[in-house]
Amino acid sequence: MKDGVLRTTCGICQIGCGALVHFTNGRPIKIEGDPLHPLNKGKLCQKGYASLEYLYHPKRITKPLKRVGARGQGKWMPVGWDEALNIIADKFIEHKKTFGPESVAFIRGAAKGLQDSYLTRFANAFGSPNITSMAYVCFIPRYAASMITYGFYAIPDLDYPPKTIIVWGANISDTLFHVYERLCNAVRRGAVLIVVDPGSNRVTREASMVLKPKPTTDLHLILAMLHVIIKEGLYDKNFVEQYTTGFRELANHVSAYTPEQVSEVTWIPADTIVHLARVYALNKPSAIQWGNGIDHTPDNFQTARAICILRAITGNIGIPGGDVQWTNPALIERGSVAFSLHDHIPPEVRAKRITKGNALLPNQFYALPQALIEAMITGVxxxxxxCYIQGCNPLLTYPNPRKVCKALEAVDFLTVSDMFMTPTASLADIVLPVATYLEFDSIVNAPYSLAVTSIQQKATRVGECRSDYEILKGLADRLGLANIFWPTEEECLDFILSPSNITFAQFRDIAVLEGRKLYRDDVHNTFPTPSGKVELYSTRLESWGFAPLPKPTTEIEVNNINET
Ligand code: SF4
Known part of the structure; x- marks a missing residue:
């Protein structure tokens, strides 16, 4: 585009805010929020507004680099794309042949949407079960708990609005600004705001009640709320009877978690726990806006399960002003077999996935990062x-950087695709210059609130940078996997849009596809679980060797209190 405005979607994080890129003489010169976008309605956060600084940053890597000095010494030689991809492909072939496909590991970050999923597709087609990400501490524990309990990911119906809102472990004023605005509107319209968070932020300052539990004890607190709600008969009896399984087992289970006992563990006074439970259960509709704080607790999955159960037995799931399901626009889902090619890995190779013990649900296809780091060092x-690292800087983001450094130094061959020479990239054998979101076309499906799918359009290209799609296709072609990617990225996007019967070219004009809220009546009061009900007691978890009811790993503390 020479002069004018291009409609796109910010890709710096996964929120998916609509953005407008202004051009003068063919060069992007300004970016602002898209006023027509249903999520951000014309605003961007500081990161979004800084997109062009990021695009044109003088420290961006713009050519493939080959290490020429000792590892980590910082001596590089620019090479052409053919040479870089040939070197990587030769190493992959050599290692696969000698040590098996599982000897090639993949580490990915987040915030690149479909580009993240292309790496999963590539790893599965290549045959390695060892792909890892931050999923185990970011979103997936809450997502998995929701799917196991009631079969969908519920989102607070803030626009209705709720009468009570609990913000639990989520600093939305800094991380989800459009949700924060909707929350503030709900409070202005009379919603009672309660925050559970050991820290302080703008949301805690606006709340009428703030609870600061001892970190890692959130699950105890929720179990005590369930105890009070069941003991005092504050649950929704009709809902429980008609739409749940395992209520009796749940009641037995939570009977041990009295407010007095849990108060000792959580540092929250017993009468505050009772008050919290009563407000949430009685001042309906109530909604819970949760966040990564839940995922960062040791009991993240079971804590999320307990919140799902709390929503369900109080009848707050699927009602106006409660926590509701949204239909997504029709797309080929990134996690589906059709897209991720999970079925390309035979069961005997899948069984070799590196995890510590049985720490992940069988339907999660990732290896645990810590276990992978350990294996890189020990060979066990x-x-x-x-190791191929895409959009991730484990030396900064993983625990124990010394150990991570040792692991990255221990692998025979390390490739990093990134925009900048990060500490992790500085240890690589080959560094690939990757495109920012302003340099390739894509489809952004925001997972965290309102079901909105929007257009991402290429505005320009810096240096020799390529999108991850182009890089992985180049590698796939050299590995005899040419058929797993489409000849062009746009044809891949056509495939993803095919359930909506539109092409990416047509989507350029449409720009946004919206899903819609599904209240409980809309789905005929059944839940997409094996039993068709909300599974308070999960026989699936039990059959996989996990606790069927949410149970803290710090259970011993409660038992000890019982004994004294
Ligand atoms: S919240 Fe995320 S998507 Fe929205 S402007 Fe900020 S970085 Fe971009």
Whole structure:
């Protein structure tokens, strides 16, 4: 585009705010929020407004680099794309042949939407079960708990609005600004705001009640709320009877978690716990806006399960002003077999996935990062010879950087695709210059609030940077996997849009597809679980060797209190 405005979606984080890129003489010169976008309605956060600084940052890597000095010494030689991709492909072939496909590991970050999923597709087609990400501490524990309990990811119906809102472990004033605005509107319209968070932020300052539990004890607190709600008969009896399984087992289970006992563990006074439970259960409709704070607790999955159960037994799931389901626009889902090619890995190879014990649900296809780091250092249970890192800086983001450094130095061959020479990239054998969101077309499906799918359009291209799609296709072509990617990225996007019967070219004009809220009556009062009900007691979890009811790993503390 020479002069004018291009409609796109910010890709710096996964919120998916609509943005307008202004051009002068063919160069993007300004970015602002898209006033027509249903999520952000014309605003961007500071990161979004800084997009062009990020795009044109003088420290961006703009050519493929090959290490020429000792690892980490910082000596590089620019090479062409063919040479860089040939070197990587040769190493992958050598290691696969000698040590098996599992010896090639993949580490990915987040915030790149479909580009993240292309790496999953590539790893599965290549045959390695060892792909890892931050999923285990970011969103997936809450998502998995929701799917297990009632079969969908529920979102607070803030616009109705609720009468009570609990913000639990979520600093939305800094991380989800459009949700924060909707929350403030709900409070202006009379909603009681309660915050559970050991820290302080703008949301805690606006709340009428703030609870600061001892970190890691959130699950105890929720179990005590369930105890009060069941003991005092504050639950929704009709809902429980008609739409749940395992209520009796739940009641027995939470009977041990009295407010007095849990108060000792959580540092929250017993009468405050009772008050919280009563307000949430009685001042309906109530909604819970949760966040990554839940995912960062040791009992993240079971804590999320307990919140799902709390929503359900109080009848707040699927009602106006409660926590509701949204239909997504029709797309090929990123996690589906059709897209991720999980079925390309035979069960015997899948069984080799590196995890510590049985710490992940069987339907999660990721290896645990810590276990992978351990295997890279020790060679146990088998050697990890190559590692491909996309959009991730484990030296900064993983725990124990010394250990991570040792692991990255231990692999025979390390590739990093990134925009900048991060500490992790500085240890690589090959560094690939990757495109920012302003340099390739894509489809953004925001997962965290309102079901909105929007257009991402290429505005420009810096240096020799390529999108991850283009990089992975180049590698796939060299590995005999040419058929797993489409000839062009746009044809892949056509495939993803195919359930909506539109092409990406047509989507450029439409720009936004919206889902819609599904209240309980809309789905004929059944839930997409094996039993068709909300599964308070999960026989699936039990059959996989996990606790069927949410149980803290710090259970011993409650038992000890019982004894004294
Ligand atoms: S919240 Fe995320 S998507 Fe929205 S402007 Fe900020 S970085 Fe971009």
């Amino acid at each position: 249970p088998y050697p990890i010879k190559s």
